[in-house]
Amino acid sequence: MNRKQLWLMTCGVTAMAALLSACGGGDGPDGGDGGGGGAVVGDAAPSAGASADPSPFADPVSEKAATAEKVKSAVEARLSVHEARFGSGGTSPCSTGSAKMFTQDCDAAVRTTNDDAAFALTQIGGHEGFATLSAAAQKIQQAAARYQELGCAKNPADAADRQACLAPASVLAQGFPDLRSGANLGLAGK
Structure with missing residues (x-):
């Protein structure tokens, strides 16, 4: 059962990261190029608009x-x-x-x-x-x-x-x- 919960949580985090990356759109507020400095979640890499920290804080x-x-x-x-x-x-x-x-x-x-x-x-x-x-x-x-x-x-x-x-x-x-x-x-x- 723990393995299934871990798998579901990983899928949820991956889906959330993909959703946040898709919603970011365009360059980030810092004008950065959005290139490869972000963490990779699952197989999805952050998009060009996801260079800024998506945390609510x-x-x-x-x-x-x-x-x-x-x-x-x-x-x-x-x-x-x-x-x-x-x-x-x-x-x-x-x-x-x-x-x-x-x-x-x-x-x-x-x-x-x-x-x-x-x-x-x-x-x-x-x-x-x-x-x-x-x-x-x-x-x-x-x-x-x-x-x-x-x-x-x-x-x-x-x-x-x-x-x-x-x-x-x-x-x-x-x-x-x-x-x-x-x-x-x-x-x-x-």
Whole structure:
């Protein structure tokens, strides 16, 4: 009886491997060539589409990695263009050392940085593993709202208002690098 059960189990595993190989279709998600690196079950060799691990435990990890890469690519594409236009850190018009901090130049950078933060949050959606990017985007949005609320771009005459503009402007000047760093850390699930 044990021999018959072993034979049935072997047939079942072989049939399952053949079914999974047939359902894989095309190249695997890793773009590999699917050539002979897989294990042989019975007489059936894995098909070209079966180079990825068909176990149910591999899918969530590869799905998270694919999502993180997609988010990083989308965010990075926007950041590169906007950072080239406005600069960041000490080269940003919102830098606390810049003569443009209280001008429309900084205001334009604030609006763009805020839009990029909103875009990043939209890209994250409900996905897990983007805590750093989410925190950076929310901090930027709060700083942009505060910068607008204080009227910093209108060169306020009151010393207290000017002083209050320094903190949000500093966050916004560093906005592009912070979003980029958050997107990169998303690849590690952070």
